[in-house]
Amino acid sequence: MSNLLHFSEHTLQEIALTFMALVYVTRITWFLRRFKAGTERQAPSGSPQTTKAKGVLYSWANVAMPWAMESTRSRPFMYVQFVVFHLGVTAAIALSFVIPYGAELLDSQLVVLLFQVIIGAACAVGVVRMIRRVSNPYIRAISSPDDYFSVALLTVWFFFAVLAAPNSTAMGEWHLLTYFLLTAFFLVYVPFSKISHYLYYPFTRYYFGKSMGYRGVYPLRGG
Amino acid sequence: MSDAKSRSHKAQKVIDRMGQKLSRQIAGSMIACVHCGMCIDSCHYVLANPGDPTYAPPYKADKIRKLFKKHFDWTGRVAPWWVKAGSVYTDEDLQELKDVVFGMCTNCRRCSLNCPMGVDFATFNRMARGLLVSVGVMPEGVAVVSKDQWETGNQMGVLKEDYLETIEWMEEEMRDELEDPDAKIPIDNPDCEVIYSINPREVKYDPRTIADAAKVFHAAGESWTMPSEGWDMTNFGLFSGDDDLGASVAKRLYEKVIELRGKRLVISECGHGLRSTQCEAPNWAKFDVPFEMESSVFTMLRYIKEGRIKVDKSRNPKPVTYHDSCNLARSCGVTEEPRELLHLVCEDFREMYPNRAENYCCTGGGGAMSMSEYTPRRLKSGVVKANQLKDTGAEVVVTSCHNCVDGLTDVIRHYELNMEVTQLVNLVANALVIEEKVAVPVERVPEVAVADLPLAGRRLVVADDEPDQVEFLAAVLEDNGATVFRAGTGDEALELVRREKPDLLTLDLSMPGRDVGEVFEMLRTELAFEDLKVCVITGRPELRRLIYDRSVRRPEGYLDKPVSEESLILNVRKILELAHEHETVG
Numbered sequence: 001m002s003n004l005l006h007f008s009e010h011t012l013q014e015i016a017l018t019f020m021a022l023v024y025v026t027r028i029t030w031f032l033r034r035f036k037a038g039t040e041r042q043a044p045s046g047s048p049q050t051t052k053a054k055g056v057l058y059s060w061a062n063v064a065m066p067w068a069m070e071s072t073r074s075r076p077f078m079y080v081q082f083v084v085f086h087l088g089v090t091a092a093i094a095l096s097f098v099i100p101y102g103a104e105l106l107d108s109q110l111v112v113l114l115f116q117v118i119i120g121a122a123c124a125v126g127v128v129r130m131i132r133r134v135s136n137p138y139i140r141a142i143s144s145p146d147d148y149f150s151v152a153l154l155t156v157w158f159f160f161a162v163l164a165a166p167n168s169t170a171m172g173e174w175h176l177l178t179y180f181l182l183t184a185f186f187l188v189y190v191p192f193s194k195i196s197h198y199l200y201y202p203f204t205r206y207y208f209g210k211s212m213g214y215r216g217v218y219p220l221r222g223g
Numbered sequence: 224m225s226d227a228k229s230r231s232h233k234a235q236k237v238i239d240r241m242g243q244k245l246s247r248q249i250a251g252s253m254i255a256c257v258h259c260g261m262c263i264d265s266c267h268y269v270l271a272n273p274g275d276p277t278y279a280p281p282y283k284a285d286k287i288r289k290l291f292k293k294h295f296d297w298t299g300r301v302a303p304w305w306v307k308a309g310s311v312y313t314d315e316d317l318q319e320l321k322d323v324v325f326g327m328c329t330n331c332r333r334c335s336l337n338c339p340m341g342v343d344f345a346t347f348n349r350m351a352r353g354l355l356v357s358v359g360v361m362p363e364g365v366a367v368v369s370k371d372q373w374e375t376g377n378q379m380g381v382l383k384e385d386y387l388e389t390i391e392w393m394e395e396e397m398r399d400e401l402e403d404p405d406a407k408i409p410i411d412n413p414d415c416e417v418i419y420s421i422n423p424r425e426v427k428y429d430p431r432t433i434a435d436a437a438k439v440f441h442a443a444g445e446s447w448t449m450p451s452e453g454w455d456m457t458n459f460g461l462f463s464g465d466d467d468l469g470a471s472v473a474k475r476l477y478e479k480v481i482e483l484r485g486k487r488l489v490i491s492e493c494g495h496g497l498r499s500t501q502c503e504a505p506n507w508a509k510f511d512v513p514f515e516m517e518s519s520v521f522t523m524l525r526y527i528k529e530g531r532i533k534v535d536k537s538r539n540p541k542p543v544t545y546h547d548s549c550n551l552a553r554s555c556g557v558t559e560e561p562r563e564l565l566h567l568v569c570e571d572f573r574e575m576y577p578n579r580a581e582n583y584c585c586t587g588g589g590g591a592m593s594m595s596e597y598t599p600r601r602l603k604s605g606v607v608k609a610n611q612l613k614d615t616g617a618e619v620v621v622t623s624c625h626n627c628v629d630g631l632t633d634v635i636r637h638y639e640l641n642m643e644v645t646q647l648v649n650l651v652a653n654a655l656v657i658e659e660k661v662a663v664p665v666e667r668v669p670e671v672a673v674a675d676l677p678l679a680g681r682r683l684v685v686a687d688d689e690p691d692q693v694e695f696l697a698a699v700l701e702d703n704g705a706t707v708f709r710a711g712t713g714d715e716a717l718e719l720v721r722r723e724k725p726d727l728l729t730l731d732l733s734m735p736g737r738d739v740g741e742v743f744e745m746l747r748t749e750l751a752f753e754d755l756k757v758c759v760i761t762g763r764p765e766l767r768r769l770i771y772d773r774s775v776r777r778p779e780g781y782l783d784k785p786v787s788e789e790s791l792i793l794n795v796r797k798i799l800e801l802a803h804e805h806e807t808v809g
Binding site: 027031032034035036037038039040041042043045046047050059062063069070071072075078082136137138139140141142143144145146147192193194197200201203204205207208209211212215216217220221222 | 245246247248249250251252254255256257258260261262263265269274276277279281282285295297298304305306307335336337338339340341342343501502503505506509510511512515516552553554555556557558559562577579580581
């Protein structure tokens with residue numbers, strides 16, 4: 001292993017991770033301090049089956065209940081894409097820890113194959129998403145440069161993660177080096193891009209669910 | 224020149240005030256959107272305008288979100304082009320924003336419920352409306368209605384004497400119908416179980432719902448009353464985004480209930496009224512409400528379940544469907560109780576699809592009925608609702624919302640669906656079994672002699688520049704026994720009034736030729752027309768100032784288009800019968 005690759009796998013990742021953590025802490029602090037949560041003075045209304053707590057749980061669980069929303073129920077392929085893409089992100093992040101700190105795991109061909117299948121599928125979804133973003137007039141109209149760049153960045157990162165998964169330098173180090181450089185860039189860029197949506201997701205879903213539960217809407221009734 | 228210096232005064236105020244309005248919920252919704260597009264076809268505007276991305280919820284939301292990104296978020300400040308951050312600089316920019324937040328969204332919240340991220344567009348669209356209203360940028364109809372609600376305490380400018388006269392009139396109707404001299408609509412009785420609050424639309428266009436609710440309360444033996452003031456449970460603050468107006472309106476109602484020591488406030492069937500009064504206004508007003516509140520749907524259902532009233536569903540044999548109001552289903556969770564009630568009072572209930580929290584807007588939500596400049600756009604988006612209605616095969620569409628009644632009536636007329644719209648209270652009242660009445664067998668329906676028709680012997684002039692409207696109004700009035708003269712311009716109306724000396728003139732506010740306000744003033748100032756009653760019928764409420772700003776006696780009646788047969792006859796009768804009573808008393 002070259003010094004550059006070692007630096008990229010360890011020191012660079014640690015710097016990037018620390019930077020990301022610092023920015024995230026600052027960002028969440030800003031979000032919680034700058035913006036006050038609304039209070040609800042009214043008595044709870046709606047069905048007694050609905051409460052704040054149930055509303056929050058339902059809202060959080062929504063991501064795993066594609067049948068609960070018309071938008072996911074009517075587009076099963078989009079929902080599958082969503083699941084595959086996010087599994088791919090998780091696997092690609094995990095890989096960036098496995099290679100430097102638990103490389104022996106990758107001695108198993110099955111584990112390598114599992115990483116490659118999940119991340120490869122996510123890479124394919126990334127391509128599909130990019131095509132959709134460019135070709136669908138509705139999505140094109142709402143897209144910003146950040147939207148295009150974020151999808152492109154992740155798709156390319158997935159591609160190199162697939163190549164890096166065997167952790168082999170038999171063909172050279174360029175694929176591993178690219179993967180770790182991209183990972184570091186990804187970690188630094190994420191807090192400033194839409195990819196950081198997962199940071200806010202628990203909050204938006206929490207407050208929406210709390211209000212909807214308190215007012216008798218969540219969990220949805222009947223139907 | 225700095226960014227702030229190049230901005231108009233109003234635009235700067237919008238930016239400044241936005242900072243104060245941003246709650247954590249709204250800020251989260253601003254940041255969290257990933258432009259995934261999952262919400263796009265949840266919007267009825269999108270479905271009715273295929274291929275036009277400007278109606279897409281995220282596209283509309285970004286018109287507001289760009290301000291947040293530019294002025295409050297990091298990346299937008301450093302690299303605005305990268306995340307499409309932007310600002311408003313001129314009054315024209317504000318006008319464009321107005322067109323989006325008022326004219327392209329009814330705040331129905333359907334996209335919010337379909338967003339995987341929990342982005343609540345409807346809530347921050349309301350915030351944007353409030354910011355624009357705070358600098359005087361709003362559709363004229365919104366300004367007119369808000370002014371009425373600030374000044375008179377109700378959003379239709381109903382005067383106290385008109386309100387009380389209507390209730391008195393409905394009390395007489397109920398008494399005659401029930402043949403029960405004890406049947407009353409109590410006003411300002413203290414210590415009652417129920418204080419009943421209504422929508423001013425009921426006073427103006429649909430007083431039958433007041434009488435029907437009174438019948439239900441009377442049959443249930445309820446201890447109830449209506450307040451003489453602070454009776455309007457609607458709240459235009461919800462639509463205009465003006466929290467101060469919302470707080471002021473609701474406090475009048477809350478304080479009246481406290482003054483009367485009422486145990487429970489029952490809110491007549493109105494989606495936004497229930498949401499505002501029960502859920503939102505305690506927060507706007509920072510007021511801890513010390514009494515219970517509920518929709519009259521819950522009250523009526525409880526009366527049946529407790530055996531306090533009896534109903535016979537065979538009295539409502541027509542196939543009915545139910546339209547879930549956005550505010551009831553998506554903001555108050557009221558979906559099952561209306562259905563339970565419908566199953567009890569109707570023989571043939573047919574579900575509409577999609578329904579409950581997934582139902583589509585009637586097109587009249589978010590105050591859209593008062594924004595006449597957007598009517599063509601609204602009616603075009605109504606094709607979604609029209610198809611839903613048609614597919615049910617029902618003859619009657621029931622809804623628990625007055626706004627929806629108007630929105631649906633408009634859609635039904637525009638798409639020629641041959642359906643009628645009604646509310647649960649009408650069906651419950653119709654199904655009521657009152658022992659004395661059941662004992663009298665009805666053998667045949669007697670033919671109505673012309674002399675018995677409610678407008679027999681009355682002479683009326685109908686003035687409107689739309690030939691279809693003139694024919695519709697004239698036909699309805701003639702069917703009820705009136706002699707009708709038709710005018711297409713203000714001059715013709717003036718001439719006909721001088722020549723035919725009618726009892727009442729229906730007056731459109733937008734007609735070619737002489738200014739209608741001038742015509743009205745001439746009629747009011749000429750001694751020969753002292754007894755002439757005038758009922759304004761208009762599709763452009765913003766033109767009311769042509770009449771109401773003049774220092775002459777106000778018109779005796781006012782109706783917004785579209786006008787139903789029932790509301791036309793009820794209002795014309797009310798004006799003429801009250802005039803007759805006053806003459807008799809005098």
